[in-house]
Amino acid sequence: MATKARQKPLCAVRIRSGQDESDLLHHDALRLAALPKPSPLAKKYQGHRRTVREALTSALPPAPRKKPPPRSSRLDPFKPVIDQILWTDLDAPRKQRHTVRRIFKRLVAEREMEGISYSAVANYVVCRKPQIMAEAGRGSPPEVPIDQVHQPGVEAEVNFGDVWINLAGTMA
CATH class of the missing domain: 1.10.10 (Arc Repressor Mutant, subunit A)
Structure with a gap:
C-alpha cells in the first residue's frame, strides 16, 4: 500500500542555490493545481472560500483567538x-x-x-x-432533600378509634 509523500506548504518552500523565482512560482502553481477546490469545501464546512484556501495552503493550525479583556462597566x-x-x-x-x-x-x-x-x-x-x-452568615441554607429510610418492622403507624368487627360470628 503506497502512501503519499507529505507536501510542504507553500510558505515552507525555499529558494535553493541555482533556483530562481520563476522556478519557485512554477512549483507553487503546480502545487495549487493539485489542491482541492475551496468552494465545495467551503459549502461543506460552512465557511468562506478564502478561509478554506488559507487552511489548505498552511501547514500550521490557526492560532487560537485571544479573548478580549473584560470591559469595565459604567456601574x-x-x-x-x-x-x-x-x-x-x-x-x-x-x-x-x-x-x-x-x-x-x-x-x-x-x-x-x-x-x-x-x-x-x-x-x-x-x-x-x-x-x-x-x-454575613444570614443567608438561608440551601434546601437539600433528606432521604428517609424506613426499615420494615421498626416503626408502625397506629390510629385510634372505635371499630366493630365480626369475629367468628360475634360483633366485637
Whole structure:
C-alpha cells in the first residue's frame, strides 16, 4: 500500500542555490493545481472560500483567538456604594430596607449617577444581595432533600378509634 509523500506548504518552500523565482512560482502553481477546490469545501464546512484556501495552503493550525479583556462597566465606580447600602440594610428592619428603585434614586441624587440604566443597577443588586447575605452568615441554607429510610418492622403507624368487627360470628 503506497502512501503519499507529505507536501510542504507553500510558505515552507525555499529558494535553493541555482533556483530562481520563476522556478519557485512554477512549483507553487503546480502545487495549487493539485489542491482541492475551496468552494465545495467551503459549502461543506460552512465557511468562506478564502478561509478554506488559507487552511489548505498552511501547514500550521490557526492560532487560537485571544479573548478580549473584560470591559469595565459604567456601574463599577458605584458598586462599593451599592454594597455599602446592602450591608447597612442587613441591620435594618425589614420594612426599612432599600428597594432597587430606592437605591437607584439615591445614586442619581447623591452620587450624580448618569448614563446608567435602572436595569443595570437592578441586575447587580439581584446578584449581589444573596452574596452579601451569605458573607454575613444570614443567608438561608440551601434546601437539600433528606432521604428517609424506613426499615420494615421498626416503626408502625397506629390510629385510634372505635371499630366493630365480626369475629367468628360475634360483633366485637
